[in-house]
Amino acid sequence: MSEAKTLYQQLGEGPGIASVVDRLYELILADETLSPYFVETRLSQQKGHMAMFLAAATGGPNGYKGLDLDAAHAGRGITDADFDNVIGHAATALTEAGVDAETIGQVAGALMPLRAQVVTGEAAA
Template sequence: MKTLLTTLALCASALFGTGAALAQSNATAYPVAPAAGLYQAFGEKAGLQALMDDFVQRLAADAAIGDQFKTTNLENLSRLLTEQTCQLAGGPCQYSGRNMVQSHAGLKITPAHFNRLVEVLQASMDAKGIPFTRQNQMLALLAPMHRDVITVR
């Protein structure tokens, strides 16, 4: 799993470099086109909401990173993640949250935290029966965010 994330992160870095343009306030700040049919493959908004509800509960319960979510409004986090993944996957949603730099400032997130979060997301996608190819397509859309989420290098 870490190899997949590393590959995705390197591809994203090579494609998009670094820069302030990535600190925009919506999901389109990460200009990767979704694969055809990705939104539908995830069950549209209802499927993404169910996935994010599962994911957020797993994050909160995770022994390695759950403490980082102890004061988080989990319902709001799930709603925002649903909006974000829906928009990224080509759905009709608009992400209404803060940009990734603002959302994660001061949280002392390391590469290990980020990698664990991806592993938890993969476990949620597995539990929801999302095919591996579709998982990789979603992860490719999310991978460029790593540079704005990781705050401790």
């Protein structure tokens, strides 16, 4: 009897997550509402942090050594809509990588509790 795979394993471990993260940032940077947040960001470093973060969040190794989420997003003015857009782009990147809907739902479920640490702004009236 085989053991159930972790989300990390289902996503293809390090190489699979790196591929999804690359596509995620292509989608984010093409999104006119999200791209301004990354104007002064070193993308190679950002992608590395995201890949390590996703690895840990999906049951893989925890190699993340960056700022905690509160500190990394403080003062950025990120709204609930922005957070939802990133989750949507993540779902697209995962779908394009051949990940099934149930697994995408599990990944989104792992990310949703982070909303309180990431959202630091309010939507414009």
